[in-house]
Amino acid sequence: MSQQEKRSSIRVKSKVLLKVIKISPKEYQTRVENFSTGKETPETDSIRYPVLSYDIKPQLKKIREKEEALATVLDVLDQKLSFIIQKFRQEEEEEKGFTEVEADISAAGIAFVCRECMDAGQYLELQIGLMPDYFHFLALGRVVRATPLDDGKWCIGVEFTWITEDDRERLIEYLFQRQVMQLKMRRMKRESKEQRQ
Numbered sequence: 001m002s003q004q005e006k007r008s009s010i011r012v013k014s015k016v017l018l019k020v021i022k023i024s025p026k027e028y029q030t031r032v033e034n035f036s037t038g039k040e041t042p043e044t045d046s047i048r049y050p051v052l053s054y055d056i057k058p059q060l061k062k063i064r065e066k067e068e069a070l071a072t073v074l075d076v077l078d079q080k081l082s083f084i085i086q087k088f089r090q091e092e093e094e095e096k097g098f099t100e101v102e103a104d105i106s107a108a109g110i111a112f113v114c115r116e117c118m119d120a121g122q123y124l125e126l127q128i129g130l131m132p133d134y135f136h137f138l139a140l141g142r143v144v145r146a147t148p149l150d151d152g153k154w155c156i157g158v159e160f161t162w163i164t165e166d167d168r169e170r171l172i173e174y175l176f177q178r179q180v181m182q183l184k185m186r187r188m189k190r191e192s193k194e195q196r197q
Contacts, residue, residue, distance in 0.1 A: 011106040012178040017098040017129030017136075018112060028123040031140060032162050042138035042164060098129060107172045109141065109159040117154045118143045124158060130174050137167035 023031070034040035056078055064071035104111040110126065118124075122143040129136045140162035147155040163171075 010172065010175045010179060011104060012175055012182065013102060013104050014178050015100055015131050016103045016105065016110075017131065018101050018103065018110075019098045019127040020114070021125040021127075022118070023123045023125050023140075025123060028140060028161075031125070035162065035164075042167075098127070100131075105171075106175065107160070107168050109144070109157065111155060111157045113149065113153050113155050115153055117146050117148070118156050120144060120146065123161075126158065126160075130171070133174075135170060135174070137163065137171065139163040139167070 031040065035042060056074075060071050060075055060078075063074065101112045101114075105128075110128070120143050124141050124143065126139045126141055127136065128139065139160045141158040141160045143156060144159050145155075145157040147157075149155055
C-alpha cells in the first residue's frame with residue numbers, strides 16, 4: 001500500500017454537516033468536465049471565510065511558554081468566539097438544507113444514515129462541512145452500497161469520484177486530528193477506569 005493510499009484509508013466517525021443532491025450520469029460528466037476546464041469552480045467555506053479556518057493553537061502554545069495568564073485568556077476568548085460563530089452558522093446551514101449527521105468518513109468516501117434508499121451506482125453531489133471548524137467542501141461521488149437498518153432507514157456508502165486535491169489534503173488533515181483526539185479520549189477513559197479500580 002502506497003503512502004497516499006495509507007493516508008486516504010484513515011477513517012473516523014464524526015459529526016458532519018451534509019447536503020446530498022442526486023445527479024444523473026450526464027450531469028456528473030458535465031460537472032467533472034466543467035471543474036477540470038475551470039468553467040465551474042466548487043465553492044468552499046474556506047474560500048468565503050478563510051480567517052475562520054485559521055488555527056491559533058500553535059501561536060497560543062508559544063505565548064503560553066512566555067505568558068501563561070495571557071495564553072489562558074486568549075484561549076478562553078477563542079473558544080467563546082468559536083461557540084458564537086458556530087451558533088450563527090448552524091442557523092445558516094439549516095437554511096441552506098444541510099443536516100448534521102454522524103458519518104463514517106475517509107479521504108476515499110463517506111457512509112451516512114438517511115431515510116431514503118439509493119441505488120448502487122447513483123451519482124451524488126455531496127456538500128460536506130467538517131465540524132467544529134465548519135470547513136466546507138464539495139465532492140462528487142457514487143453510491144457503492146445501501147444497507148437497510150432495523151428502523152427503516154438506510155446506511156449509504158459513497159465513494160468519492162471527484163474532489164479537489166486541496167480539499168482532499170484538508171480532509172486528511174482533519175481525519176488525522178480527529179483520530180488523534182479519539183485515541184486520547186479512549187486512553188483517558190481507560191486510565192480513569194483503571195484509577196477507580
